[in-house]
Amino acid sequence: MAYDLGAVAQLDATVTDAAGNPADSDTMTLTITLPDDSTVSVDPVTPTSTGSYSYAYTTTQPGRHLVRWLGTGTNPFAQADVFDVREQAPVAIVSLADAKAQLNEASNVDDDELRGYVTGASLAVERELGTIVARRPFSERRTADSDGQILLSNVPVLAVTGAVSADGTTTWAAADLDVDTDTGLVTAVAGAAPLAGDVDCTYTAGLRIVPDDYQLATSIIIQHLWETQRGRSGAVPGGSTEPEYMSGRGFALPRRALELLDTPLPGVA
Structure with a gap:
C-alpha cells in the first residue's frame, strides 16, 4: 500500500485463539521503522473490539516503512508488514485523470491502485528513453x-x-x-x-513540456498492464491482438507504445 506524504496510514491486526476465534493478546505493541531507520513505538495498543487492533499513523517521511505487531500472553501474536509513502513530487508522465480517461473509468474506487500503475508505466517509459521525463x-x-x-x-x-x-x-x-x-x-x-x-x-x-507521444505511450502501457492484470488478453480496437515485448526490466511493453517512443523494436535491426 502506498500513501501520499502526510496522509494517514491505517494499520490493522487481527488476533485469534487456537480455535480460530477472535481473541485478545495480553499485551500488544506496534513498532514502525521509518525510512531513516528511526522508530515509532506504540505500547500498548488497545483492541478496538475482541481480537481487533488498529492504529492510525500520520506519515512524515517518504519511502518504505516496516511494521511489526507483537502480542504476548494468552494469545501470542506476531505479524510483519510494510507500506510505502510517495515522494511529494510524483513520478507521473500522465495524470490520474488522463489514465482514467484512457481506461474509460469513471469510478474512484481504484484510484489508489491506478496511481501505482501511472508511476510504474512512467518509470518504464523513462528507462526506455534513457532520460527523465516527469520533472x-x-x-x-x-x-x-x-x-x-x-x-x-x-x-x-x-x-x-x-x-x-x-x-x-x-x-x-x-x-x-x-x-x-x-x-x-x-x-x-x-x-x-x-x-x-x-x-x-x-x-x-525532467522536461518542462512533455511531448504528446510520450504521454500517449504511457497511457497505452497503463491500459495494457491494467487489462492484463484483470485477465484480458490484450486485445486492441478492432478485435486484433499484437505480440508483446518483454523488456527484461519487469514490464511487458506493447509494440505500439515502443513505436511512439521511437525505441528499437525486438528483431528489428
Missing part, C-alpha cells in the same frame, strides 16, 4: 574528477539548486555552478571554489 527533484553524491567536474546521473537537468562537500566544509550556491543541461556536467564558475572530492548535489531534472 522532479534529485539528491545524489558524485565525485569530482581531476578537472573539477561532476557528472549528474539524471538528465536533462533543469536547475542545480546547490551543492555541499561530503565533509560539509564547502558549499556552492546555484549561482556558483554552471551546468550543461543535456549532459548533466557541472563545474564551478570562475571565482567560486572548484568542485573537489565527494560532493552532495541537489537538482531538478
Whole structure:
C-alpha cells in the first residue's frame, strides 16, 4: 500500500485463539521503522473490539516503512508488514485523470491502485528513453574528477539548486555552478571554489513540456498492464491482438507504445 506524504496510514491486526476465534493478546505493541531507520513505538495498543487492533499513523517521511505487531500472553501474536509513502513530487508522465480517461473509468474506487500503475508505466517509459521525463527533484553524491567536474546521473537537468562537500566544509550556491543541461556536467564558475572530492548535489531534472507521444505511450502501457492484470488478453480496437515485448526490466511493453517512443523494436535491426 502506498500513501501520499502526510496522509494517514491505517494499520490493522487481527488476533485469534487456537480455535480460530477472535481473541485478545495480553499485551500488544506496534513498532514502525521509518525510512531513516528511526522508530515509532506504540505500547500498548488497545483492541478496538475482541481480537481487533488498529492504529492510525500520520506519515512524515517518504519511502518504505516496516511494521511489526507483537502480542504476548494468552494469545501470542506476531505479524510483519510494510507500506510505502510517495515522494511529494510524483513520478507521473500522465495524470490520474488522463489514465482514467484512457481506461474509460469513471469510478474512484481504484484510484489508489491506478496511481501505482501511472508511476510504474512512467518509470518504464523513462528507462526506455534513457532520460527523465516527469520533472522532479534529485539528491545524489558524485565525485569530482581531476578537472573539477561532476557528472549528474539524471538528465536533462533543469536547475542545480546547490551543492555541499561530503565533509560539509564547502558549499556552492546555484549561482556558483554552471551546468550543461543535456549532459548533466557541472563545474564551478570562475571565482567560486572548484568542485573537489565527494560532493552532495541537489537538482531538478525532467522536461518542462512533455511531448504528446510520450504521454500517449504511457497511457497505452497503463491500459495494457491494467487489462492484463484483470485477465484480458490484450486485445486492441478492432478485435486484433499484437505480440508483446518483454523488456527484461519487469514490464511487458506493447509494440505500439515502443513505436511512439521511437525505441528499437525486438528483431528489428
